[in-house]
Amino acid sequence: MAGMIPVEKDVARFGALFAAAATTTPQPQPCSATSVIVAGMGGSGIAGRLAQALAERCGGLRVSAWSDYGLPAWADGSEHVFAVSYSGNTAETLSGAERAIELGTNWEAITTGGRLAALAHEHSAPVTAVEPGHQPRAALPLLLVPLLRRLTLSGIEAQVAEATEVLAEPAGDAGAIAAQLNGKLPFIYGAGGLATVAYRWRCQIEENAKQLAVHHALPELDHNEIVGWAAPPGNAVIVALREPDEPARVAARWEASRAVAWRDVPVVECRAHGKNPLARWLSLVQLGDAVSVELAHLNGVEPTPVVVIEELKRRLEE
Ligand code: PA5
16 A cells, blocks of 8 residues: 555546546557457456447447456457556456457557566567556546547547546535435436446445445336335435436436336436536546545545455455
């Protein structure tokens, strides 16, 4: 932990970190593959999940985020693989890179170093070097920007530029939202790409505030989880992540879900800022990160250490 930048410091300058990454990351030739796999776990894996959501929304290529050992069974060597691991020592991501080598796939690493960088050097695979000293989950802007710059996503440069502007201002009052989640079990919901952002909120609340949280996606949750609200836990609270000018059918779904299932449950609504998906989604990532730090303070815990994850990794290596 010595020399590690505290999570709360990085969370407070999320916009500045993104702006710095947008300015300093070179604009390399995008990779020419039309199908890309982004292997990564936890705080590093979220970069691939956001890239997948962007590709689903904007088109340009197919992106599959992968958070497991190896690579999907359908991978046949024709894809381009990105192995994203902040530490460079995550077993699952290393095994993804090893599978790419077995398949003869083009692959590259985004990492601070570790065994992943060594493997890439050994096999002459490109490495994007990321600044060390951060917690992986706090380094999201540093992992995401170089990844996006390598993908042929439609209109991505304009989106990065807009996100830089939007992230200069917070999208909501993190302290007030945290007060509403304090001592509660938050169910965080979003539609489309905001389902990925809901997952980020969940992970950040769990890792930074050491508090359980749940997430799900609209419209899918209207076909299963909504029934469970017949008998919710007494401390449940819903966090609704919403885009401005969302399609009428999505707005109607939020209202209908509330009317049939959430009449007696508090709902905290958070609206994204910005015009394009990247800015909108990151504006709510930034807000969720800040909420998780405020919650950590309310819970009387330090946001930075994730002792359980470290202990688990150590045990698995023994
Ligand atoms: O937030 C964390 O510390 C974890 O979720 C890590 O990101 C995860 O364990 C993977 O490690 P790394 O990001 O170093 O590959």
